[in-house]
Amino acid sequence: MDVRHGFALALLFCGAAALLLSALALLALPTPYARLHALAPATTIGVPLLTLALALDAGAGREAAKLLFIGALTAVSGPVISIVIGRTMAREGELPDDEPQGPPA
Template sequence: MEARHAVVLALLFGGLAMLLLSAVALLVLPGPYQRLHALAPATSLGLPLLCLALAVDTGPGRSAVKFLVIAALAAASSPVVGIAIGRTIVESTLEEGASGAESEPPA
């Protein structure tokens, strides 16, 4: 087995482990805020590790650069998307509270 192939397998299994961990957490965790936090390993580590594995597997060239750009965009945009989803959850919770249902606002 080549060293490059071993590195690809390690990156691939690391990324897959992060994605599976997030999927299990989404099924187990009770509230929307906890589930939102469960997505962080998948978006900040899982997808970039998979893209890095594909970039190493393809070798030097345009394809590898494309995979690295996708990994960088995913890692950089995941906090922004998480904040937008969190704000939407807060706004919908506040609207439900104002419509007559007696619930406490989020902490």
């Protein structure tokens, strides 16, 4: 096993751990907004680390470029999609009774 493969395995382990912790938090948290926040590490850390590990293991070339593009796209679009989902939940009135509504828009 060479050094590049060792780094790829370490990144793969860290990315998988971030995804698993996000999934466990998603199951354990009680409110919709808390569950929505639990998905943030999966999109900003987990998937980009996995794609980086796969690109590192693939070596230089088009396959690595495609994987890096997918990781960057997920890291950039994940928070934006979370914001859109949160605003839609607030607009549709899907807030639980115990969470504050905030100022009227």
